[in-house]
Amino acid sequence: MSKGDKILDAKNIVMDFHSKGVTVHAVGDVSFSVNEGETMGIVGESGCGKTTLGRCIVRAYEPTGGQVMYTTSEGELIDFLKIDKKTMKQYRKEIQMIFQDPYSSLDPRMTVLDIIKEPLLANFPDMKKEEMEKRVMDIAAKVGLNTTYLKRYPHAFSGGQRQRIGIARALVLNPRIIVCDESVSALDVSIQAQVINLLHELQKEFGLTYLFISHDLSVVEYISDRVGVMYLGKMVEFAPTKKLFSHPMHPYTESLLSAVPVADPTKQMERIPLEGEIPNPANPPTGCYFHTRCRYCTERCSKEAPEYKELEPEHFVACHRAQELKLKGFDYDD
Amino acid sequence: MEQDVKKTVPDHDETIIEVRDLRINIKVDEGTLTAVRGVNFEIKKGETLGLVGESGCGKSLTSKAILGINDKKCKASGEIIFDADGLGRVNLLELDPRGKEIRSVRGKQISMIFQEPMVAFSPMYTIGDQINEATRLHITKDKKKSKEISLDVMKKVGIANAEKRYNQYPHEFSGGMLQRALIAMALVCNPKLLIADEPTTALDVTIQAQILEIMKELQKDFGMSILFITHDLGVVAGMCDRVAVMYLGKVVETGTAADIYANPQHPYTQGLLGSVHKIGTKNQDKLFSIEGTVPVAMNLPAGCGFYERCGKRIEGVCNVSEPELVDTGCGHKIACFACTGCPNAKKEGKANE
Numbered sequence: 001m002s003k004g005d006k007i008l009d010a011k012n013i014v015m016d017f018h019s020k021g022v023t024v025h026a027v028g029d030v031s032f033s034v035n036e037g038e039t040m041g042i043v044g045e046s047g048c049g050k051t052t053l054g055r056c057i058v059r060a061y062e063p064t065g066g067q068v069m070y071t072t073s074e075g076e077l078i079d080f081l082k083i084d085k086k087t088m089k090q091y092r093k094e095i096q097m098i099f100q101d102p103y104s105s106l107d108p109r110m111t112v113l114d115i116i117k118e119p120l121l122a123n124f125p126d127m128k129k130e131e132m133e134k135r136v137m138d139i140a141a142k143v144g145l146n147t148t149y150l151k152r153y154p155h156a157f158s159g160g161q162r163q164r165i166g167i168a169r170a171l172v173l174n175p176r177i178i179v180c181d182e183s184v185s186a187l188d189v190s191i192q193a194q195v196i197n198l199l200h201e202l203q204k205e206f207g208l209t210y211l212f213i214s215h216d217l218s219v220v221e222y223i224s225d226r227v228g229v230m231y232l233g234k235m236v237e238f239a240p241t242k243k244l245f246s247h248p249m250h251p252y253t254e255s256l257l258s259a260v261p262v263a264d265p266t267k268q269m270e271r272i273p274l275e276g277e278i279p280n281p282a283n284p285p286t287g288c289y290f291h292t293r294c295r296y297c298t299e300r301c302s303k304e305a306p307e308y309k310e311l312e313p314e315h316f317v318a319c320h321r322a323q324e325l326k327l328k329g330f331d332y333d334d
Numbered sequence: 335m336e337q338d339v340k341k342t343v344p345d346h347d348e349t350i351i352e353v354r355d356l357r358i359n360i361k362v363d364e365g366t367l368t369a370v371r372g373v374n375f376e377i378k379k380g381e382t383l384g385l386v387g388e389s390g391c392g393k394s395l396t397s398k399a400i401l402g403i404n405d406k407k408c409k410a411s412g413e414i415i416f417d418a419d420g421l422g423r424v425n426l427l428e429l430d431p432r433g434k435e436i437r438s439v440r441g442k443q444i445s446m447i448f449q450e451p452m453v454a455f456s457p458m459y460t461i462g463d464q465i466n467e468a469t470r471l472h473i474t475k476d477k478k479k480s481k482e483i484s485l486d487v488m489k490k491v492g493i494a495n496a497e498k499r500y501n502q503y504p505h506e507f508s509g510g511m512l513q514r515a516l517i518a519m520a521l522v523c524n525p526k527l528l529i530a531d532e533p534t535t536a537l538d539v540t541i542q543a544q545i546l547e548i549m550k551e552l553q554k555d556f557g558m559s560i561l562f563i564t565h566d567l568g569v570v571a572g573m574c575d576r577v578a579v580m581y582l583g584k585v586v587e588t589g590t591a592a593d594i595y596a597n598p599q600h601p602y603t604q605g606l607l608g609s610v611h612k613i614g615t616k617n618q619d620k621l622f623s624i625e626g627t628v629p630v631a632m633n634l635p636a637g638c639g640f641y642e643r644c645g646k647r648i649e650g651v652c653n654v655s656e657p658e659l660v661d662t663g664c665g666h667k668i669a670c671f672a673c674t675g676c677p678n679a680k681k682e683g684k685a686n687e
Contacts, residue, residue: 045538046509158627159389188388188565193609193623200620215538218568222611222621245613259543261568263610265591268572271547274540277508330614 006071007036007209008057008177013066015049015056024282026052027063028233031308034177036071039203039210041224041241043217043256047278049233050213054179057211058095059088070095073176093123096170100182102162106154113150116140116168123173135172143168143198160191164198171202177209185216196223217260221245226314229253232281232289235308238316246329249317251294254327272328288320296321349417350526350559351400351444352376356412356427358395358404358583368631369395371583371639372412374659377527382553382560384574384591386567386606390628392583393563397529400561401440402431417526418443442472445520449532451512455504462500465519472523487518490555492548510541517548524556531563546573567610571595579603582639583631585659589666599666599673601646638671646672 015027027049034040042050056063059080068080070091080088096119099105106115116136120127137147143164154162163183170178180199184192196219202208214220220227221241228238229252237250248254258272274293279285285292291301300320308318319325358370370392377383385393398404400414414426418439429436445468448454455464462484469480481500488496491514504512513533520528530549534542546569553560562573570577571591578588579602587600598604608622626643637653638644644652651671659669 045540160627189567190388190605190609190624191627193621194625197620197623217539218611218613221613255540257613259539260613261539261542261546261566261572263567263571263595263607263612265571265595271543273544273547277510277541332614333616 004035004037006033006069008034008071008211009067009069010057011067011069013053013056013068014064015052015061016064022282025233025284026281027056029066029308030230030233030235032228032235032238034209034211035225036176036209037203037207038225039212039223041212041214041220041227042230043214043220043227044230045215045256045278047281048230049281050215050230051181052233053230054097054181054211054213058092058097058179060097089123093119093173094175095177095179096173096175097179097181098163098166098170098183101186102159102166103186105166106162108154111151111153112140112145112157112165115154115165116150116172119169119173136168139168139172142202143171144194158191159187160194163187163191163195167195167198167202171206174206175208177211179211179213181213182215183212184219185214192219199223217245217256229256232278232284234289234318235316236290236318239312240314242332243312243315244329246332248327248329249311249315249322249325250290250319251296251321251325251327252290254329257329269330270328288318296325348378349376350379351417351561352413352415353396353400354413354415356396356399356410356414358392358399358408358410360405360408362407365632368634369408369583370399370410371631373580373583373585375578375585375588377559377561379526379559380553380557381576382562382574384570384577385561385563385580386565386570386577387580388565388606388628390631391580392631393580394531396580397446397531397561397563400426400527400529401444401446402426402429402436403440416444419526438472441468442523443525444527444529445523445525446529446531447513447516447520447533450536451509451516452504452536454516455512457504460501460503461507461515465515465522468519468522484518484522487522488515490552491515491518491521492544493518509537510544513537513541513545514548517545517552521552521556521558525558527559527561528553529561529563532565533562534569535564535566542569549573567607579606582628582634584639584669585667586640586669587667588659589664593664593666597666599662599668600640600670601644601672602640605643605645638669644672646670648672 011031013027013030017024017026030053044050055061057068063081070078070080072078113136117132120132140147140150145164184195187195212223224241226240227244228235231252237253248257255272255274258269262268276293279292287302287304288306291297306318306320308316311317311322353373353375356370356373360367360369373396387393395404399410410427415423416426418424420438421435465484466480469483473483474480485496485500493499493514534545564570574591577591577594578585581602587603598607605624611621624643638657641647641652648671657669657671659667661667
């Protein structure tokens with residue numbers, strides 16, 4: 001398989017959580033695909049289901065329904081959700097995660113060396129100790145960690161360094177896909193830039209595919225090739241980055257873009273305020289989930305749920321009025 | 335609302351608060367942290383000053399020093415001159431942190447909004463009770479009247495169903511609503527200065543936009559000054575009149591927001607602005623990033639605190655003595671030996687200190 005082919009094809013993913021007799025539809029019928037070597041961004045507010053979606057993809061959760069079709073390096077098609085746990089383990093090597101909080105995602109009682117080595121121990125128990133350590137050293141150096149400090153514990157490292165440890169741990173198995181769940185959100189801006197640059201370099205070097213989940217739209221715009229916008233467990237819009245940011249077709253995307261703080265006092269955008277709060281996913285509104293907060297809402301929107309479909313090439317939208325509305329996005333330089 | 339506070343605002347001096355050479359040392363097991371190392375700034379009436387910097391640069395300590403609510407381990411020196419009603423111009427640092435005078439200032443004339451609304455409220459009391467606490471302490475002992483005042487402010491910050499919300503507990507509020515309630519609590523006494531410490535960092539962008547909008551409106555209504563502390567350069571651009579950039583316990587550059595964003599001079603400010611990607615600009619292959627990390631503020635070597643990470647450092651100059659904050663002539667002040675000055679400034683750079 002070559003660069004640009006579909007590596008992951010998620011179809012109609014549904015994830016319901018049950019708690020105290022209430023069913024929460026965290027992810028409702030989401031479909032998207034990711035191509036090899038690209039970065040796909042997923043944005044949305046907290047509680048929109050973006051993390052749950054990421055976890056469904058790696059099968060950290062057992063989705064209620066749907067398919068996650070994965071193309072192996074041999075070109076074989078496998079449904080992650082159909083295979084048993086043992087077989088899944090074999091593929092887990094190829095799809096790894098980097099987490100948000102560099103403080104709580106590392107075991108404080110393990111040395112950094114052991115933390116990075118752990119995935120190797122779990123997946124290649126027969127590997128020689130020297131070989132393992134050499135691999136750990138190589139990866140640690142790649143992500144910019146000083147290898148003389150690897151015998152230290154995580155507390156001795158700064159936030160940015162810890163995130164590098166998390167990246168090294170994900171990379172040590174030579175994965176093909178990495179799910180980055182808010183991986184740079186907890187870092188200071190200057191450190192954030194360092195880590196983003198690192199992710200970029202690693203992608204080029206190893207041909208990695210990223211699923212980049214974040215609420216930070218500037219970061220997502222910078223790093224992603226294509227972006228999906230989620231609202232209340234549903235994908236409402238999905239398009240190539242520039243298209244989505246310059247010509248959004250869903251009113252929610254428009255509001256989201258207008259709320260992004262721009263680091264230039266002379267270029268302040270007109271805000272399109274969203275009224276109210278995100279509805280309770282246990283009791284979502286009828287019709288279009290967004291109609292309660294949408295300023296373009298019509299009667300139809302409150303009754304009939306819009307279909308998520310490809311309105312322009314590669315531009316998927318779920319809105320009844322997507323084609324008639326002229327929505328505002330960012331102006332691009334070129 | 336009681337209007338007496340507003341009337342007594344003196345008109346002879348526009349400056350509301352002036353921080354001069356503020357230093358804060360913290361005793362820890364390993365030695366002494368020089369967390370704040372000589373901070374200078376002033377805030378004028380009705381203006382918003384953005385205090386920007388990365389974690390650990392001392393911005394929160396500075397703001398807490400103003401209210402005298404830092405930990406006992408923190409020893410502050412310098413001057414914080416505040417034009418207090420009933421006290422005149424006082425150095426807040428000289429007041430007893432548990433005394434009567436500071437209490438007439440804290441929460442009434444200067445109030446604060448914290449980063450995490452979930453932590454700032456006590457889960458044991460209703461929102462109404464907690465807003466009322468300030469009202470009863472500073473405005474009126476009358477229960478009915480204070481409730482009226484509190485409800486009024488709750489409505490002003492955009493809490494729908496204020497009567498019902500008044501009797502609810504913090505866990506019944508969403509993050510955004512709770513932040514509104516916190517703002518209501520801070521504004522109920524009509525303060526002259528509002529300190530907002532990362533007020534929107536924990537919120538989603540859409541909610542953040544709502545809260546910032548409300549803060550701007552309320553600032554117009556109440557005529558207060560705001561000290562806005564954040565690490566988010568995007569938020570600063572939309573909110574602040576002037577900006578002070580802090581690094582390692584010092585203000586390294588300060589000026590009007592327009593000036594700082596258009597002509598950042600200090601290498602740190604340039605780095606900070608460069609590492610934020612602006613949507614719509616052409617994707618550079620690499621984001622600009624500042625090498626290395628912030629050093630620990632203990633036993634710092636002589637010279638500029640940014641020396642190790644600076645791309646413009648001059649050996650033999652920058653690592654020998656520490657640059658002072660110097661006015662380039664147009665109010666744009668920079669603490670850097672390698673900077674030639676603000677292009678807007680007339681060429682009469684005069685020392686500030």
